[in-house]
Structure formats: C-alpha cells, structure tokens
Amino acid sequence: xxxxxxKKSTLFxxxxxxxxxxxxxxxxxxxxxxxxxxPFLNVLAISLNDSTDTVRGGIYIFPREFTLExxxxxxxxxxxxxxxxxxxxxxxxxxxxxxxxxxMVAYTLSRQDFQARNVISVIIVLxxxxxxxxxxxxxxxxxxxxxxTFAIYILPLLASAWNIIIIRSFMDGLPLALQExxxxxxxNDFTIYWxxxxxxxxxxxxxxxxxxxxxxxxxxxxxYIYNSANPALTTLQYxxxxxxxxxxxxxxxxxxxxxxxxxxxATRVSPESIRMAITIVTIVPILLVYPFLQRYFVKGMTxxxxx
Amino acid sequence: MKNQKILYLMSVPVVIxxxxxxxxxxxxxxxxFQNYRPGRSFSEQEWVGFEHFIAxxxxxxxxxxxxxxxxMSVMLLIAGFIIPIIFxxxxxxxxxxxxxxxxxTISYLPHFVSWVVVASIVTxxxxxxxxxxxxxxxxxxILDKPVQFMAQGHLFWLIVTVADVWKEMGWNSIxxxxxxxxxxxxxxxxxRVDGAGRWRRIWHxxxxxxxxxxxxxxxxxxxxxxxxxxxxxxxLGNSLVREYSEVLELYxxxxxxxxxxxxxxxxxxxxxxxxxxxxxxxxxxxxxxLTKTSVM
Numbered sequence: 073x074x075x076x077x078x079k080k081s082t083l084f085x086x087x088x089x090x091x092x093x094x095x096x097x098x099x100x101x102x103x104x105x106x107x108x109x110x111p112f113l114n115v116l117a118i119s120l121n122d123s124t125d126t127v128r129g130g131i132y133i134f135p136r137e138f139t140l141e142x143x144x145x146x147x148x149x150x151x152x153x154x155x156x157x158x159x160x161x162x163x164x165x166x167x168x169x170x171x172x173x174x175x176m177v178a179y180t181l182s183r184q185d186f187q188a189r190n191v192i193s194v195i196i197v198l199x200x201x202x203x204x205x206x207x208x209x210x211x212x213x214x215x216x217x218x219x220x221t222f223a224i225y226i227l228p229l230l231a232s233a234w235n236i237i238i239i240r241s242f243m244d245g246l247p248l249a250l251q252e253x254x255x256x257x258x259x260n261d262f263t264i265y266w267x268x269x270x271x272x273x274x275x276x277x278x279x280x281x282x283x284x285x286x287x288x289x290x291x292x293x294x295x296y297i298y299n300s301a302n303p304a305l306t307t308l309q310y311x312x313x314x315x316x317x318x319x320x321x322x323x324x325x326x327x328x329x330x331x332x333x334x335x336x337x338a339t340r341v342s343p344e345s346i347r348m349a350i351t352i353v354t355i356v357p358i359l360l361v362y363p364f365l366q367r368y369f370v371k372g373m374t375x376x377x378x379x
Numbered sequence: 380m381k382n383q384k385i386l387y388l389m390s391v392p393v394v395i396x397x398x399x400x401x402x403x404x405x406x407x408x409x410x411x412f413q414n415y416r417p418g419r420s421f422s423e424q425e426w427v428g429f430e431h432f433i434a435x436x437x438x439x440x441x442x443x444x445x446x447x448x449x450x451m452s453v454m455l456l457i458a459g460f461i462i463p464i465i466f467x468x469x470x471x472x473x474x475x476x477x478x479x480x481x482x483x484t485i486s487y488l489p490h491f492v493s494w495v496v497v498a499s500i501v502t503x504x505x506x507x508x509x510x511x512x513x514x515x516x517x518x519x520x521i522l523d524k525p526v527q528f529m530a531q532g533h534l535f536w537l538i539v540t541v542a543d544v545w546k547e548m549g550w551n552s553i554x555x556x557x558x559x560x561x562x563x564x565x566x567x568x569x570x571r572v573d574g575a576g577r578w579r580r581i582w583h584x585x586x587x588x589x590x591x592x593x594x595x596x597x598x599x600x601x602x603x604x605x606x607x608x609x610x611x612x613x614x615l616g617n618s619l620v621r622e623y624s625e626v627l628e629l630y631x632x633x634x635x636x637x638x639x640x641x642x643x644x645x646x647x648x649x650x651x652x653x654x655x656x657x658x659x660x661x662x663x664x665x666x667x668x669l670t671k672t673s674v675m
Contacts, residue, residue, distance in 0.1 A: 093577045097469055101482045104466075107545070108485050111500045114511065118503075129509040173393060180390040187383060192390055199397060202656075204404020205648025206628060207635035211417075212404050228400050231393050261385040290493030293610060297636065313495045313614065316502070344503075351499045358491045366484060370553055 112355070115348045119143070123345035142349040151303060151311050152350065159289060159308040160357075162225040166288040167281050169226060174235045174280060175273065179265045181236070182243035200233045213298060220302045224294060229287070235280050242276035243269060278368040282361065289358055312350050315343070411645040431646040441630070447536075448626040448651075451612075454540045459551065460600050462544050464593065467555035468581055483556070486549025494546075498614035501542050505529055529615075535623040539611050554596065555589055562588035594666055601662035627651045 113133040118126055122137035130136070146152055180186050181193055204212070209228075218224040246269070254264050270277070292309035299305040362369075411431055413424040435441050466486070473479040489497065505512050505528040513525035528534055562584065570580045586593075609628035616624030627647055635644015 087576065090577055093472070094474075097472055098478075100469065101473065101478070105482060105485050108488055108549070110511065111504055112488070115500060115503065127508075131509065132511075173396075177390050177393040180386045183386060185383075186386050186390075188387065188390065192394055195394055196397060199401040201659075202405060202652060203401070204407050205645065205652060206631050207641050207644035207648055208404040208407025208410060210636050211407055211410070211641060212400075214417075216399075231396055231400075261383075262389060265389070286491055290491075290495075292493065292495050293613075297632075309493050309495045312499065316495065316499050316614070347499060348503070351496055354496055355492050359488070362487065362491050363484060366487070370557070 115351050118345060119348040119352045121345070126345055142345040143353075146346060146349050146353065151306055152308065152353075154304060155306045155308040155311040156353070158222070158225075158305060162222070162291075162307065163285050163288040166226050166229060167284045170230050170232070170235070170284045171277060171281055173230050174232065175239050175270065175277060176265065177231065178236045178239035178243060179269055180261075181240050182246075183261075196231075196233050196236055210297065219298045220305065221299075222305055224298050225288070225291070225307075228294075229284075229291075232284075235283065239273065239276055239280060242273055246272060275368050278365055282365045282369055285361070286358060308350075308354055312347075312354050315347055315350065408645060408649055410642050411649050413642055415642040415645075417641070427642075431643050432650070434643065435646050435650065443622065444625050444627055444630045447612075447623060451536055451539060451626065454536055455543055456600055458540050458544050459547060460597060463548050463551035464555055464589075466548055467552040467559065467589075468585055470552065471556060471559045471585065472577070472581070483549065483552075486552070488549070489546040490550035492546075494610045494614050497542055497546050498611075501538065501615060502529060505538070529617065530619045532620040532623040535616065535620045539615055539624075542615065543611065551596075554592060558589040558592040559585060598659070598662050598666055601658055 110133065114131070117131050117133050117135045119142055120138055120140070121131050121135035122139045123142060125137045177192070177196070181189055181196075183189065203209070213219055213224060213228070218227065250268055250272075251264050254268050259267070290309060292307060292313050295305070295307045295310035296313065300310070409421075412426060412428060414427050415424060470479060470482060473482070504510050507513055507525040507527055510525070510528075512528070513522065516522040517525060528538060566584045566588070567580055570584050575583060609626055609632060612624045612626050612629055613632075628651065631644045631647035631651070634640045634647065
C-alpha cells in the first residue's frame with residue numbers, strides 16, 4: 073500500500089498541497105459523519121436515560137442512568153399503538169399495491185408494439201409538471217368520500233409517474249427474446265408480465281418498494297388534513313407531530329397529551345424523554361431496511377434521473 | 380386491437396385513475412373564479428371572475444407570505460443544489476473506498492426519516508437546555524449564554540435551510556457521484572501528466588464531466604423551487620416566528636381549508652403554480668440559450 077503510493081508520488085510528484093488536501097478532506101468527512109450521526113445517537117441516549125436524570129443535562133451519546141421506562145410508558149399510550157398499527161398497515165398495503173400498479177402500467181409502456189403507448193406515456197408524464205394544489209385536492213377527496221377513511225392513505229398515492237418511469241426504463245433494457253419465446257408458448261400479456269418480467273425486475277422493484285415504503289411510513293400531513301378528526305385512523309408520524317407541536321408552542325402542554333397514560337407515569341417522565349422515545353420508535357423501522365437496499369436504490373436513482 | 384386487449388386492460392384503469400386523482404384537481408381551479416359553495420352543482424356556482432385574485436393582491440399579509448416563500452425558495456435552491464455537488468466532489472476525491480462508502484451510507488441516513496422526526500431532532504439540538512449547538516457555541520465563547528434559536532424569527536430561514544441540507548445533502552449527491560463514476564479515468568491521467576494539481580483536476584475534469592447532470596438537476600430544482608410546500612415551515616415554525624415561517628401553501632391551507640374559504644385558497648394555489656411554471660420556462664429558456672441543453 074505504502075510502496076504503491078510512493079511509486080505514484082515519484083511519477084506525479086505528490087506535493088504538500090496534495091497531502092494537505094487529503095488530510096483536510098478526511099477531517100471534513102469525519103466531521104460530516106459526526107454531524108449526521110450525533111443527533112440520532114443523542115436522541116437514542118436520551119430516550120434510554122432516566123427522565124428525571126435527563127433534566128440535569130449533559131447526556132450526549134451514552135445514557136447516564138440506563139432505563140427502558142420511557143419505552144414502557146409510551147407503550148401504554150393508546151394513540152401511539154393505534155398510530156403504529158395504521159402506519160405499518162398503510163406502509164405494507166401501500167407498497168404492495170403501489171408496486172403492482174406502477175409495474176403493471178410500466179410494463180405496457182415498455183412494449184414497443186402497444187398502440188396506446190405514446191398517449192398513455194404523455195398522460196402519465198404530464199402529471200409530474202402540475203398539480204391541482206391543496207384546496208382542489210381536498211375538495212376532490214371530500215367529493216369522493218375519502219375523508220375519514222383508511223383508503224385515503226392508499227388510493228391517492230398508488231400511481232406515481234416518477235416510479236412508473238424508473239420501472240419502465242429498467243424494463244426497456246430487457247432482451248425482447250424472453251417475451252417472444254413465452255408468446256410462442258401461448259402465454260398471454262399478463263402472464264408474461266407476472267411470470268417473466270416481474271421476477272427479473274427485482275432490483276428495480278426493490279428500489280421502488282423502498283421509495284414507496286419510506287414515503288408511506290413518513291407521511292403525516294394526510295392524517296393532519298383529512299383524518300385528524302378520527303382517532304382510530306391516526307398514524308405514528310401524526311402522533312409525534314402533535315406532541316412536537318405541543319411542546320414547541322408552549323413547553324408543558326405536551327405533558328397533558330401524554331398524561332392520559334397515567335398520572336403516576338407523568339410525574340416521573342418528562343415530555344422530552346417521551347418525545348425522544350417516540351422519535352426512536354418512528355425512525356427504527358426505516359433504518360433497519362435502508363442499508364440492505366442501498367446498492368439497489370443507488371442504481372435506481374441514477375437510472376431514473378439520467379433517462 | 381383485439382390481440383392487445385390484455386395490454387389495454389392492464390393500463391386503461393391506471394389512466395382512469397390518473398384522470399381522477401391528477402387531472403380532476405386541476406379542473407378544481409375553476410373554483411378560484413367562483414364564489415364556491417360546497418354542495419352546489421357546477422352550473423349553480425356564482426362566477427366572480429378575478430375577484431379573489433384582486434383580494435389576494437390587496438392583502439398586505441400576502442406580500443409577507445410571498446416574501447417568505449421566495450426567500451426560502453432561493454435559499455433552499457442555492458444551498459440544496461451547491462452543497463451536494465461540493466460534497467460529491469470531495470467524496471469522489473477519497474481514495475479509501477471503505478471510508479468513502481461509509482461516509483456515503485451515513486450521509487443518506489437523514490433522508491429516510493420524516494420531517495416530523497427532523498423537526499424533533501432540530502428542536503432538541505437547538506434547545507437551551509442540553510442542546511449541543513448552544514453548548515458548543517458557549518464553550519467556544521461565541522455566545523455568552525444559550526440562545527433560544529427556535530424563537531428567533533430572523534434565524535428561521537437559516538434553520539430551515541440548514542435542516543434541509545442536513546437531511547438531503549447525501550441523498551442529492553448520489554446523482555452527481557454516479558455521473559462522476561462515468562468520467563473516463565484517462566482524462567484524469569492526462570491532466571496529471573500535464574501537471575494539473577488536485578484543484579485543477581476537479582475544475583477541468585470533474586466539473587465539466589458532470590455538467591450535463593448539473594444542468595438537468597438545476598433546471599428541475601428551479602422548476603420546483605417555489606413549490607417548497609409547507610411541511611418544513613409548519614413543523615419547524617411556531618407562533619413566535621410566524622412572520623418568517625408562513626409560506627404560500629401554508630397560507631392556502633389556513634385560509635382554504637382551515638377557514639373554509641375554498642375559492643380564495645384555490646386562487647393562492649394557482650398563483651403558486653403559475654409562478655413555478657414561469658420560473659421553469661425562464662430557467663429552461665436561459666439554459667437552452669447558454670448551454671444548448673434542455674429538459675423539455
């Protein structure tokens with residue numbers, strides 16, 4: 073390793089400015105790691121620390137008095153459990169259905185021989201450049217009877233032009249012979265899509281699944297705008313948002329919303345520990361998946377944006 | 380036609396869906412030219428022309444909101460566009476590929492959490508008790524005593540911008556890194572032989588190599604710049620910083636849905652869209668003339 077470097081340096085005369093550049097760059101990158109990671113570690117540490125002890129301050133990346141009490145308390149907070157359930161449900165259903173719808177239409181658009189291909193492409197691509205805006209969309213949802221229903225978490229988000237284009241670009245690169253041989257064997261178009269195309273599209277489907285899942289899991293403002301009147305349809309993000317808004321508006325108000333879980337608990341648990349524990353619960357599911365899918369989405373992003 | 384029946388069956392339902400969910404709301408723009416009353420049919424609505432737009436332009440509050448929208452759009456555009464490029468360039472200069480991959484993976488992390496979580500984290504980091512920013516600034520003697528950052532109106536724009544950069548820097552750099560991977564290594568070798576140092580190689584090889592990507596991303600970001608939404612502003616804002624945090628979409632939300640003034644809220648949304656389209660066309664025209672690249 074060192075020898076190689078030295079050899080290079082005689083060839084190209086690595087100057088001191090080059091070395092200085094490298095050192096500065098490494099330091100800067102290390103600093104970026106710290107900035108990206110510290111907030112998460114700090115939140116985790118506070119969520120795992122005894123809440124009365126936390127008030128004394130000085131918790132950085134390790135809890136001082138370790139406890140799982142904060143998590144036990146939020147488990148008793150009914151709205152959070154309902155919210156968690158709804159968030160999981162909308163993520164799973166939304167991802168599966170969204171993947172199905174987007175890939176199915178993408179397949180028809182990748183078929184060079186499909187007559188309506190250009191018309192449908194234009195209709196779908198155009199949606200990327202305009203939207204009706206907040207109020208008309210709200211009125212539409214109301215007219216469709218979707219307000220205060222679970223369906224509003226799934227239906228409006230099913231087909232996304234961006235996702236369709238990415239899947240289609242991937243399908244465009246597949247060899248045509250595959251489909252033709254299946255056709256000779258008598259398979260119909262849906263069978264070809266379902267049995268032949270989908271299995272080879274796994275990399276791009278994994279990418280899109282991650283995109284949809286992240287979007288679904290992180291969504292809060294549809295609950296805020298459409299479903300805030302119905303506690304049974306709350307989502308985890310929305311619950312966190314409510315607690316956050318309460319504590320920033322006037323410190324202390326947040327405690328009241330948590331106090332429902334028992335007066336005894338409220339005396340021992342500060343809103344900050346609660347907030348941090350909920351924050352962690354909200355982060356963890358997504359963070360568990362993304363490192364595994366990274367190699368796919370880097371490819372997927374590139375494909376989608378360059379084409 | 381007949382042998383493509385299944386292809387039609389697979390795509391036409393999606394087209395109908397897109398019409399309902401994407402095209403019908405645009406039809407809803409007609410509301411801005413009516414005194415829209417819910418429950419009445421379209422033909423029964425009272426048409427008032429540009430009345431709501433005139434009311435909008437006569438509202439002093441509108442100009443405050445417009446100012447906030449434009450300032451934050453420009454700040455988010457500049458920071459959110461330039462910093463990922465710088466980050467990608469520096470990352471590309473790292474020789475150790477394990478370290479490079481680690482930095483990259485870690486930098487994506489905040490992209491995957493919601494703005495709700497980011498708002499929670501930002502509030503914590505900036506808080507007066509135990510917030511790391513205050514602690515560092517005080518211990519470095521930059522501040523005498525902790526500052527309540529979230530209550531300072533004039534800092535709100537900066538906080539939103541920094542939070543946005545923190546969240547999206549790594550993610551937005553992916554596309555530039557991918558473009559850099561496509562640059563011919565011989566160009567670097569040639570530059571080295573010609574005696575180009577680090578900066579010159581970045582300036583004369585890396586940056587020109589990713590120029591098409593930079594252009595496309597810039598035009599797309601300009602097109603989206605005014606549609607910055609209201610998520611960040613609603614979550615990070617509070618009553619103390621309202622004069623700086625309220626943006627067009629939030630204004631449309633409060634008036635349109637909150638107060639039931641549907642027509643007025645729609646007029647705000649239309650204004651928002653028209654400004655975005657003008658910006659997109661201007662940017663595209665400008666770049667077409669300057670660089671002969673175009674996205675449309």
